[in-house]
Amino acid sequence: MDKVNIGAVITTPGSALNYKTGSWRTLKPVLDEAKCKFCNICWQLCPDSAIEQADAKAKKPIKIDYDYCKGCGICVQECPFNALEMVEEEK
Amino acid sequence: MASDELFTSGHRGCAGCGMAAAVRMVLQEAGPNTIVANATGCLEVMTTAYPETAWKIPWIHAAFENAAAVASGIDVALKKLGKREGINILAFGGDGGTYDIGFQALSGMLERGHNITYVVFDNEAYMNTGIQRCSSTPFAASTTTSPAGKFSIGKKEKKKPIASIVAAHDIAYTATATIANYRDLKKKVRKALDAEGPSFIQIFSPCPTGWRYPSELTVELSRMAVETGIFVLWELEGSDMNKIKVTYWPKERKPVEEYLKMQRRFAHLFKPEKKTDILNKIQEEVDEKWKHLEELNEMAR
Numbered sequence: 347m348d349k350v351n352i353g354a355v356i357t358t359p360g361s362a363l364n365y366k367t368g369s370w371r372t373l374k375p376v377l378d379e380a381k382c383k384f385c386n387i388c389w390q391l392c393p394d395s396a397i398e399q400a401d402a403k404a405k406k407p408i409k410i411d412y413d414y415c416k417g418c419g420i421c422v423q424e425c426p427f428n429a430l431e432m433v434e435e436e437k
Numbered sequence: 438m439a440s441d442e443l444f445t446s447g448h449r450g451c452a453g454c455g456m457a458a459a460v461r462m463v464l465q466e467a468g469p470n471t472i473v474a475n476a477t478g479c480l481e482v483m484t485t486a487y488p489e490t491a492w493k494i495p496w497i498h499a500a501f502e503n504a505a506a507v508a509s510g511i512d513v514a515l516k517k518l519g520k521r522e523g524i525n526i527l528a529f530g531g532d533g534g535t536y537d538i539g540f541q542a543l544s545g546m547l548e549r550g551h552n553i554t555y556v557v558f559d560n561e562a563y564m565n566t567g568i569q570r571c572s573s574t575p576f577a578a579s580t581t582t583s584p585a586g587k588f589s590i591g592k593k594e595k596k597k598p599i600a601s602i603v604a605a606h607d608i609a610y611t612a613t614a615t616i617a618n619y620r621d622l623k624k625k626v627r628k629a630l631d632a633e634g635p636s637f638i639q640i641f642s643p644c645p646t647g648w649r650y651p652s653e654l655t656v657e658l659s660r661m662a663v664e665t666g667i668f669v670l671w672e673l674e675g676s677d678m679n680k681i682k683v684t685y686w687p688k689e690r691k692p693v694e695e696y697l698k699m700q701r702r703f704a705h706l707f708k709p710e711k712k713t714d715i716l717n718k719i720q721e722e723v724d725e726k727w728k729h730l731e732e733l734n735e736m737a738r
């Protein structure tokens with residue numbers, strides 16, 4: 347950090363994306379693509395916007411963004427189809 | 438991350454933060470033409486670690502006590518500039534910043550009739566500074582300033598009914614919501630934004646760190662708070678509490694115990710021995726509240 351703007355104004359919207367919270371994870375959600383029914387419930391509930399939406403028409407399942415997923419486990423807990431599983435994070 | 442997300446990944450909220458999920462939902466409904474004034478608290482601290490920000494909309498950090506006053510200023514300034522049209526002004530506060538220290542700024546904003554939607558993310562304590570009790574903290578919850586122990590059952594007082602108190606200002610729209618009922622939440626955000634005049638939404642925001650439960654249970658706890666009847670989903674236009682509309686009736690209310698025992702802030706109610714008197718007291722109060730709601734509902738028919 348070189349210089350603080352007057353009023354500490356931040357002029358780059360969404361720059362928190364530079365910070366990869368994925369390194370916080372100790373457990374990691376893993377998707378069984380065949381089981382995903384494209385409901386997007388996990389996408390809606392993720393506190394970290396770390397899930398890419400499924401597309402039912404294209405039969406494209408959700409995708410987890412491991413750069414940001416903190417491994418909270420909400421998606422695994424809430425998926426109505428048990429398409430997600432929590433596994434130990436390997437180092 | 439989807440590029441149209443207005444609340445980005447990379448914020449420093451704890452894994453499983455209920456408030457973070459709620460903020461995303463609110464902004465998804467409000468859209469990009471939105472300005473947020475945010476009181477100090479977890480939300481401000483976790484989203485704006487200088488020089489980074491997780492916000493993709495104009496966002497201003499207010500002090501702990503004055504988010505509503507800052508939002509009021511934005512409203513007046515934009516009007517003066519002739520730029521008020523088509524812009525949502527939101528004020529965000531934690532429960533501490535809303536029920537306690539920011540209450541007079543909020544009351545002023547409501548009384549002056551600003552067209553602002555105030556959202557309180559209610560995690561039932563001062564989390565950012567280390568889980569201190571608040572007037573929002575429920576009866577019997579253990580916090581660092583209402584610790585349970587040999588001579589204490591946790592917080593002695595009950596939770597302040599903030600949404601009813603706010604509604605008593607006779608504002609355009611008041612509602613309560615949870616992330617488990619996210620369609621209902623978004624519908625209420627839309628109604629609040631479309632209302633002419635001040636509106637207020639209380640969002641129940643489970644906090645794994647402060648309530649001491651495993652992070653994956655954030656949504657399940659929101660659901661259980663509603664299904665046990667501890668947290669009522671309702672909305673109201675104006676100030677007549679006899680006209681409140683319960684937006685979700687649990688089919689069969691679950692015992693409050695089932696909700697309480699999921700969280701270690703209530704662990705002292707279950708061990709070393711079960712505190713049946715306290716548990717009964719909590720259950721009776723919930724039953725009483727629902728009896729009243731059912732009576733109102735009967736009268737409205």
Ligand SMILES: Cc1ncc(C[n+]2csc(CCOP(=O)(O)OP(=O)(O)O)c2C)c(N)n1
Pocket residue numbers: 477478479480500501502530531532533534535560562563564565566571
């Ligand atoms: C006047 C003043 N007093 C105290 C503080 C310290 N402080 C910062 S955030 C906070 C607690 C915030 O609690 P709440 O509003 O419930 O938000 P949460 O962190 O729980 O989301 C306190 C006490 C402050 N910033 N300003």
Ligand code: SF4
Pocket residue numbers: 377381382383384385386387388389400407408424425426427428429430
């Ligand atoms: S909740 Fe389950 S089924 Fe629904 S989109 Fe996510 S992974 Fe797929």
Ligand code: SF4
Pocket residue numbers: 449450451452453454455456457479483560564565643644645646647
């Ligand atoms: S302490 Fe609670 S409210 Fe604060 S960031 Fe962590 S989970 Fe969210």
Ligand SMILES: [Mg+2]
Pocket residue numbers: 531532533558559560561562563564
């Ligand atoms: Mg709080």
